[in-house]
Amino acid sequence: MTADGEEVAVLDAFRRWGYLQADLDWLGRLAPAEHPELPAAGDGVAAARRFYCGTLAVEFMHLPDPARRAWIQERMEAPAPDVDRRTLLDQLMRATIFEQVLQTKYLGNKRFSLEGLEALIPVLSAMLETASGHDTPSAVLGMSHRGRLNVMAHIVSIDYADLLAGFEDVDPRSIMGAGDVKYHRGATGALCFPGGRVIAIHLASNPSHLEAVNPVMMGRTRAKQDRQGRDRNQVVPILMHGDAAFAGQGITAETLNLAGLDGFDVGGTLHVIVNNLIGFTAEPRALHSTRFASDLAKRLPIPVFHVNAEDPEAAVRGARLAADYRYAFASDVVLDLIGFRRHGHSEIDDPTLTQPRLYAAIQERPPLWESYAARIEADGERVRALAAEIRQEVSAAKERAGGLTEIPLMRRLPAYWDGFVGGAYRPALEVPTGIDTAEIELVGDHLARLPRAFEVHPKARRLLDQRHEMARGERPIDFGMAEVLAYGSLVRAGVPVRISGQDSRRGTFSHRHLVLLDGRTGEEHYLLEGLAAPPAFFEIYDSALSEAAVLGFEYGYSRDYPEALVAWEAQFGDFANGAQVIFDQFVTAAEDKWGLLSGLVVLLPHGFEGQGPEHSSARIERFLQLAAEDAIQIAQPTTAAQHFHLLRRQALRKWRKPLIVFTPKSLLRHPAAASARAAFGRERFLPVMPERQVERAERILLCTGKLAHELRAEREKRGAGATAIVALEQLYPFPRHELAAELDRFSEAREILWVQEEPANMGALFFVVPRLEPLTRGRHVRTVKRSPSASPATGSPKAHALEQQALLDLAFS
Numbered sequence: 069m070t071a072d073g074e075e076v077a078v079l080d081a082f083r084r085w086g087y088l089q090a091d092l093d094w095l096g097r098l099a100p101a102e103h104p105e106l107p108a109a110g111d112g113v114a115a116a117r118r119f120y121c122g123t124l125a126v127e128f129m130h131l132p133d134p135a136r137r138a139w140i141q142e143r144m145e146a147p148a149p150d151v152d153r154r155t156l157l158d159q160l161m162r163a164t165i166f167e168q169v170l171q172t173k174y175l176g177n178k179r180f181s182l183e184g185l186e187a188l189i190p191v192l193s194a195m196l197e198t199a200s201g202h203d204t205p206s207a208v209l210g211m212s213h214r215g216r217l218n219v220m221a222h223i224v225s226i227d228y229a230d231l232l233a234g235f236e237d238v239d240p241r242s243i244m245g246a247g248d249v250k251y252h253r254g255a256t257g258a259l260c261f262p263g264g265r266v267i268a269i270h271l272a273s274n275p276s277h278l279e280a281v282n283p284v285m286m287g288r289t290r291a292k293q294d295r296q297g298r299d300r301n302q303v304v305p306i307l308m309h310g311d312a313a314f315a316g317q318g319i320t321a322e323t324l325n326l327a328g329l330d331g332f333d334v335g336g337t338l339h340v341i342v343n344n345l346i347g348f349t350a351e352p353r354a355l356h357s358t359r360f361a362s363d364l365a366k367r368l369p370i371p372v373f374h375v376n377a378e379d380p381e382a383a384v385r386g387a388r389l390a391a392d393y394r395y396a397f398a399s400d401v402v403l404d405l406i407g408f409r410r411h412g413h414s415e416i417d418d419p420t421l422t423q424p425r426l427y428a429a430i431q432e433r434p435p436l437w438e439s440y441a442a443r444i445e446a447d448g449e450r451v452r453a454l455a456a457e458i459r460q461e462v463s464a465a466k467e468r469a470g471g472l473t474e475i476p477l478m479r480r481l482p483a484y485w486d487g488f489v490g491g492a493y494r495p496a497l498e499v500p501t502g503i504d505t506a507e508i509e510l511v512g513d514h515l516a517r518l519p520r521a522f523e524v525h526p527k528a529r530r531l532l533d534q535r536h537e538m539a540r541g542e543r544p545i546d547f548g549m550a551e552v553l554a555y556g557s558l559v560r561a562g563v564p565v566r567i568s569g570q571d572s573r574r575g576t577f578s579h580r581h582l583v584l585l586d587g588r589t590g591e592e593h594y595l596l597e598g599l600a601a602p603p604a605f606f607e608i609y610d611s612a613l614s615e616a617a618v619l620g621f622e623y624g625y626s627r628d629y630p631e632a633l634v635a636w637e638a639q640f641g642d643f644a645n646g647a648q649v650i651f652d653q654f655v656t657a658a659e660d661k662w663g664l665l666s667g668l669v670v671l672l673p674h675g676f677e678g679q680g681p682e683h684s685s686a687r688i689e690r691f692l693q694l695a696a697e698d699a700i701q702i703a704q705p706t707t708a709a710q711h712f713h714l715l716r717r718q719a720l721r722k723w724r725k726p727l728i729v730f731t732p733k734s735l736l737r738h739p740a741a742a743s744a745r746a747a748f749g750r751e752r753f754l755p756v757m758p759e760r761q762v763e764r765a766e767r768i769l770l771c772t773g774k775l776a777h778e779l780r781a782e783r784e785k786r787g788a789g790a791t792a793i794v795a796l797e798q799l800y801p802f803p804r805h806e807l808a809a810e811l812d813r814f815s816e817a818r819e820i821l822w823v824q825e826e827p828a829n830m831g832a833l834f835f836v837v838p839r840l841e842p843l844t845r846g847r848h849v850r851t852v853k854r855s856p857s858a859s860p861a862t863g864s865p866k867a868h869a870l871e872q873q874a875l876l877d878l879a880f881s
Contacts, residue, residue, distance in 0.1 A: 075112035079119075081105045083141060084129040086120025088359075092376045092406045095429060097345050097352070101359070119145045123376035124386050127362075131369050136397055140371060143389055151381045153444045156190050157451070160380060160437035162458055163189040163218055166228075168435075169462040170217075174235045176416055180251055182215030183410035185342055186436050187377040191387040191405060192223045192306065195338055196269070197261045198391035199304045206268040208292065210285035211308035212278050213251040214342055216271075219308075220478070224257035224269050228465030230476040236469045247475075248661040252276065255478040270479070272624075273662040275653035278313035282323040283617040284654060287624025289334045295484070295629065300335025300398060304391075308340045311404075312347025315356035315364055319649075322617035324368055327400045331568055331609030332621055336394040339365070339402040343377075344409035349422040362404045370400045377407030380440055408433075477663075488630050488724045490665045493698045493801045497723040501716040502749045503557050505541070511556035512539020515595050523588040528581055544742035547732060548579035550708035552595070553748065554715040555582075558633060559600035563719050566629070568609040568622055569637030569671070576639050576673060579736040582608050615646035619670070623654050623726075626668040633719040634668055641672030641686020641730065642860075648690075655726045656694040665724040669715070674704070674730040675774050676825040676861055678868035685826060685860035688772075688799070691728050692835040695800040702800040704730040704772045706757055709743035710797055713753035732774055740777045755803035757795040758810050765792035767819040768811065769879055770840070772796050772832060775825055782876045791880065792817065799832055808843040821850045823879045825872070827857040852878045 089100035100121075107113055120126070128140045163186040170179055182188060196207055211219065220226045234250030254273035260266050272288065274281035289305040296302040314320055326332035341362055347355050355361070362372045371393060375386040383405060390401045408430055412419040420427045441451050489497075516536040518524060524532070535552070538545045545553070555565045570576070573583040584593045596606040611618040619636050626634040638644045644651070658664040672686035691702055701718075705711040711731070718727050735741040757776070759765070769779055769791060776795040783791050792814050796807070811820070822840065824831040833851055841849055852875055862868050 074110070078107060078110060078112040079116050081107070082116035082120040086116065087125035087127050087374055089117070089121045090125030090374060090376075091121070091123050092125065092374055093345065094376070094378050095345075095408060095426065098359075098406065122382065123379035124382040125374045126371055127366065127374070128371040130366055131371060133369070136371075136399075139393070139396060140389075148381070148385050149388070151384050153381075153446075156380055156384065157437060157441055157444065157446055158454065159190045159193060159222065160186050160440060161451070161454060162222055164435045164437050165455060165458040166218060166221060166462055169459055170235075171415065173463070173466050177235055178249075178251070178414040178416060179217055180213040180215065180414055181411050182218040183435070184344055184430070185215065185377050185405060185407035185409075187380045187383040187407065188215055188308070188340065188342055188405060189218065189222050190380055191340060191383050191403065192219065193259065194384045194387035195306060195391045196223070196259055196267050197265075198388050199395075200261055200265045200267045202301060202395045204267065204301050204304050206270070206292070206302070207304045207306060208285055208289045209269060209271045209306045209308070210274065210281040211271070211342075212274065212281075212310055212313065213276065214310060215308075216251045220255045220271060223259055224255045224271050225259060226255050226257055226478050228462055229468035229472070230478055232466050232469035233472050233475045236472070248273070252661070253478060254662060254664075256480045273479075273658070273664060277649045277653050278310060279317040279320045279323075280616075280620065280649050280653055282307055282319060283326065283620030284624035284627075284650075286323065286326065286332065286334055286337065287621035287626075288628045289624075290332065290621070291625040291628035293334065300333070301395065304338065304394070305334055306338045306340065308342050310347065311341055311343040311345060311352070311361035312350065312355045314341050315361040316347075319616045319620070321364060321367070322612070322614040323620075324365060324400070325612055325614070326617055326621065327368065327370075329612060331607070331611065336397070336399045336401065338390055338394055339400060341402065341404045343404055343406045345406065346409055346423070348413045349419070351423070360404060362402050365400075365402045368400065370402065372402040372404060374404045374406060377405050378436060378439075380436065482628070484628075485630055485665070488665060488722050490659050490663075490724060491698070493723065497721050498752060499717070499721045500751050501713045501720060501753060502751055503553070504749055505745065507557055507560070508539050508553060508745060508748060511553055511560070511599070512536050514556065514599050515539075515552065518584070519591075519593060522584075522591070522593060523586050524584055525587055528584055531581055538745075541745045544739065544744055545708050545748065546742045547708045547711055547736045548575070548581075550712040550743065550748070551580065551715065552582065554712045555606060555633075556596055556599055558716060558719050559596060559604045559606045562601045562604045564600075564604045564606075564629065564632035565719075566605075566607045566622075566625065566632055567635045567637065568611045568618060570611055570613060570639040572637045573608050573610050577733055577736055615643055616650055619647040620650045620654065623650060623666060623668050626666045627664065630665070630667060630724055633715065635671055636668065637671040638673065638686070640683050641674040642682050642684065644670070644672050644686055645690070651691075652694065656700050659699050659725075660697060666726050667718060667724040668726045669718055670726065670728045671731050672728065673733050675733050675735075676868065676872065677734055678865035679861075680863040681859040681861045685830065686730055687830070687860075688730060688826065688832050689830045689834065692799060692832055695835070698801050699725065700800065701725050701727045701798070702730075703727065703798045705797055706735070706773060706776045706795045707741050707743050707747070709747035709750070710753060710757070712748055713750075717753050730773060735774050735777065738774075738777065740780070741774075753797070754806075755796075755798035756806040756810050757797050758813075759792040759794055762789065762792045764790065765814040765817045766790040767821065768792045768794060768814055768817045769821050769823050770794050770796060770836070771823045772799065773825075775823060778872070778876065779823065779879060782880060786880055788880055796832075796836065799835065802836075802839050804839065804843065807840070811843055811845075815845070818847060819850065820844055820847050821852055821879060823852040823875065825854070825875065827854040827860065829856045830860060
């Protein structure tokens with residue numbers, strides 16, 4: 069091999085493995101690792117080490133695209149660009165002194181200090197300035213508690229006094245039972261740059277459930293981008309992660325997987341791992357099985373930049389490279405910012421109990437701004453004056469914060485939220501939801517039109533023909549057609565519709581079929597394409613096999629597209645608990661904690677049909693346990709028309725609350741659940757489905773879902789004409805007035821029974837019965853249910869049939 073060839077081989081080895089010997093941690097916790105392909109000396113080694121083994125390193129040779137590798141090589145092997153050292157020093161000083169003043173003024177308060185990773189502030193500033201240079205007008209940020217107050221102050225530009233009001237805890241009575249801690253709250257602001265450029269910033273509210281905000285922030289970004297012509301450069305997403313959480317939380321992998329999927333692409337997310345090489349008290353060897361917490365990201369073809377946070381100039385260079393890469397290739401990219409944590413996990417925690425030697429070294433380490441000022445030989449007099457000025461500024465803000473009478477609202481809702489409301493339910497919020505026959509026929513005719521020479525599957529052809537007959541009034545309308553009518557009529561009225569879920573285009577139970585495939589060419593045809601009146605659109609996506617990330621994404625999307633009907637569908641309702649954190653922390657509690665509304669629709673197939681414990685229950689009881697303060701809506705429609713009116717009501721009225729719908733399985737094509745065309749013209753959804761066949765009753769059976777149809781069939785079989793069957797179509801908000809009126813219709817009935825398929829420790833029993841008893845005018849309420857059970861349902865179809873018949877027998881005995 070020639071000398072030139074040897075130098076190329078050496079350089080290539082360092083491109084591939086140089087990051088293993090980079091100078092990334094002054095504490096020696098990431099000591100350089102030997103690799104057999106990395107020579108210790110020889111021609112070209114010094115230059116290669118300078119490019120790839122300094123305080124900025126990169127993993128990129130796993131990228132399959134040569135153009136992307138070449139892009140990174142060119143920039144890593146070029147001289148480092150100049151940095152505005154004075155601005156950088158000022159940023160570091162503000163970040164550190166802000167924390168120091170809080171430590172003295174609010175001793176014993178948790179704030180989750182950024183000290184040890186103050187370089188995050190210039191890193192974010194550099195990323196946002198780069199984005200602004202690419203003509204991006206706004207950014208959405210997601211992060212956990214570590215350094216959040218610092219980011220709010222120095223990146224989102226929130227006034228110090230507004231931030232410190234959370235420490236002063238002013239006006240606690242205004243948020244009793246509600247609100248959230250200061251390091252979870254969201255904020256809206258802007259960051260200005262030299263030359264007059266400004267980028268608007270929204271920092272998303274988040275819970276302490278680490279990484280849960282990731283898909284929410286991506287969904288919000290996608291919605292904001294879609295509002296602006298679907299230009300993925302109009303909004304840039306930046307996610308900050310802790311090192312332990314990035315490696316350890318499964319939702320991180322789920323969210324990363326969404327990056328390249330058509331329905332979830334945001335043009336690339338900038339990931340910053342705020343890496344202090346510790347998780348509460350656990351060290352890296354207990355937290356991840358690889359050298360770097362970032363290694364999870366290498367499952368995707370994205371680069372990972374590692375940078376020593378104690379070299380702020382390298383950190384800024386890495387930030388700019390990461391941002392430019394995102395714009396060059398519309399790709400995710402990771403910046404692993406490696407520093408330390410000056411205090412314990414929180415400021416009231418003593419880290420010397422578990423890391424005594426580490427914290428002995430940290431206590432001797434001067435603040436980064438001091439060492440950087442010495443390195444660049446900054447003007448000492450100016451630095452001292454600025455430090456005093458910052459201390460005075462933060463101290464004065466504390467005094468102003470103490471004089472506030474309420475905690476300031478640090479976020480501003482965009483104008484597109486004008487007119488939408490939350491709070492308690494009021495009947496005045498109701499709107500008509502019916503459509504006339506002409507509209508039904510128009511949508512039905514549109515569904516029947518296929519592109520010329522489109523070769524449709526015979527079963528799909530039969531379904532289309534049946535739906536056309538339904539629209540013409542020649543057969544009752546089933547659940548599948550009712551849903552399509554709801555979507556079609558909404559988009560025609562200018563309401564955008566977006567749906568995603570596992571297999572949602574066809575539907576788990578083959579009931580939807582809103583996207584058809586040409587059997588010969590594979591071409592796709594969207595049945596509702598061309599029906600939307602601008603600015604409306606109709607989108608439906610088969611999602612990744614994920615519950616938490618996809619539900620989080622759709623929740624986030626609904627937050628920034630309030631006028632749209634946004635729905636997530638579980639393959640079976642049983643699997644919704646894979647997203648329990650999103651339900652608990654965002655969907656049901658966001659209004660109470662953060663004052664944030666959402667109109668998300670959640671479709672959960674539910675029903676006991678002999679399919680076993682994993683395919684029977686969407687856990688109605690868990691959602692009812694979360695129901696309070698009119699924060700959510702919970703419904704279980706028993707007819708196709710009810711499902712239609714429910715979906716249209718959610719889209720058309722201005723009351724924005726998440727809607728949980730327990731959807732049917734066997735009822736999708738059941739004749740008893742189909743509705744006459746006239747039912748779609750009535751005014752609205754009925755929270756209580758009244759008894760229509762019985763005039764006088766001795767017994768009233770109350771139930772939800774498909775059980776209503778089974779009870780009616782049993783009544784007919786037994787000739788039990790004195791039994792009224794009433795279905796609760798809406799469980800929450802509880803329809804007290806409507807139910808009371810229906811019970812009063814049958815005042816002569818001496819027995820009232822609550823009947824449910826679910827075991828006694830599940831279902832709606834615990835929720836409904838206490839609310840039912842005050843409405844009975846002294847009549848006793850008896851319950852019929854399965855025996856208490858640790859799992860929802862039996863795995864034996866025959867045992868299921870016996871149990872179901874036993875329920876029916878008890879209801880009529």
